[in-house]
Amino acid sequence: MSLQVCFHGNCFDGVVSAAVFWRFYRQRVDARAAVTFRGMSHGQGDPYGVDHDALFAAEDNAVVDFRYSPSPRLGWWCDHHHSAFLQPEHRAHFAADRSGRKCFDPQAPSCAGLLGRWLAREHGFELAPVVEHLRWADVIDSARFESPAQAVRLESLALELMALLEQAPPPALVEELIQALAAGTLAQARALPAIAQAVAPVLEQQRALLELMRRRLELQGGVATFDLSADGVEGVNKFVPYYLHEGVRYTVGLTCSSRRAKVSVGSNPWQRPEPLTNLAELCAPWGGGGHAVVAGISLPPEQLDRAREAAAAIAAQLRATAP
Numbered sequence: 001m002s003l004q005v006c007f008h009g010n011c012f013d014g015v016v017s018a019a020v021f022w023r024f025y026r027q028r029v030d031a032r033a034a035v036t037f038r039g040m041s042h043g044q045g046d047p048y049g050v051d052h053d054a055l056f057a058a059e060d061n062a063v064v065d066f067r068y069s070p071s072p073r074l075g076w077w078c079d080h081h082h083s084a085f086l087q088p089e090h091r092a093h094f095a096a097d098r099s100g101r102k103c104f105d106p107q108a109p110s111c112a113g114l115l116g117r118w119l120a121r122e123h124g125f126e127l128a129p130v131v132e133h134l135r136w137a138d139v140i141d142s143a144r145f146e147s148p149a150q151a152v153r154l155e156s157l158a159l160e161l162m163a164l165l166e167q168a169p170p171p172a173l174v175e176e177l178i179q180a181l182a183a184g185t186l187a188q189a190r191a192l193p194a195i196a197q198a199v200a201p202v203l204e205q206q207r208a209l210l211e212l213m214r215r216r217l218e219l220q221g222g223v224a225t226f227d228l229s230a231d232g233v234e235g236v237n238k239f240v241p242y243y244l245h246e247g248v249r250y251t252v253g254l255t256c257s258s259r260r261a262k263v264s265v266g267s268n269p270w271q272r273p274e275p276l277t278n279l280a281e282l283c284a285p286w287g288g289g290g291h292a293v294v295a296g297i298s299l300p301p302e303q304l305d306r307a308r309e310a311a312a313a314i315a316a317q318l319r320a321t322a323p
């Protein structure tokens with residue numbers, strides 16, 4: 001039997017979900033299945049392309065931590081994203097499914113946790129060997145960190161792996177990680193030579209970025225601002241401002257890469273401002289969006305000046321809400 005597992009790529013929860021599913025499949029469905037893994041990402045249009053059946057080309061096909069497909073070739077599905085159904089017909093198709101092999105819960109903090117517990121309950125999966133995987137997937141995917149220090153200093157194996165995946169490592173390395181997580185503990189996966197070698201420069205880069213943020217961050221009226229648009233930095237750990245300064249209510253950051261100029265707006269998850277200004281609404285007039293507590297604006301890199309203007313305007317609006 002051939003099996004393809006599609007998962008949310010470059011994401012700790014997606015990778016752990018793929019590992020948990022593969023462990024289950026070998027344990028309960030087919031110990032000798034030939035597996036392929038495919039990391040998926042959201043972009044313009046339908047991530048499965050115009051012909052879903054063509055993408056689900058293996059004899060059995062699973063999707064975890066990613067969007068639904070009504071393809072009859074999709075055998076297994078589990079997700080927790082609010083945006084799981086691209087079309088209303090997809091939701092109806094899922095609701096009519098009687099296979100017992102599809103699971104959705106938008107309240108679940110992580111897909112891996114939802115998947116593991118569902119497979120244990122409904123399909124005889126032995127959960128005990130992966131409880132540590134699932135616990136960390138819950139923490140990371142719902143950003144339920146104990147403190148800014150835990151979120152920033154990456155002082156645990158799972159957080160190191162999270163940081164590695166955010167840097168979009170090569171698919172072969174991700175597959176090696178999935179296989180290791182399907183077979184053993186987080187510590188065993190982290191200790192693999194290829195993983196250890198890939199993690200080291202990522203941690204070094206995170207430390208350098210932290211020092212850069214220490215120099216760039218400006219705090220006024222409880223609003224931390226930073227402009228890294230000239231530094232060629234794209235992915236910034238959004239919790240750094242709360243780690244570096246006490247009393248940060250909101251952050252407004254500007255970054256610019258070859259792909260986009262980005263304004264990132266967030267509120268302190270450990271001391272949520274009260275009343276909270278809805279950040280998605282603040283970003284909307286500039287063509288941005290997101291959630292009430294964290295939002296952003298993405299523009300083409302040529303419009304960096306407009307992004308800077310938006311960042312300044314939003315920071316001023318947030319300062320004006322000072323208690």
Ligand SMILES: [Mn+2]
Nearest residue numbers: 013065111141
């Ligand atoms: Mn997830």
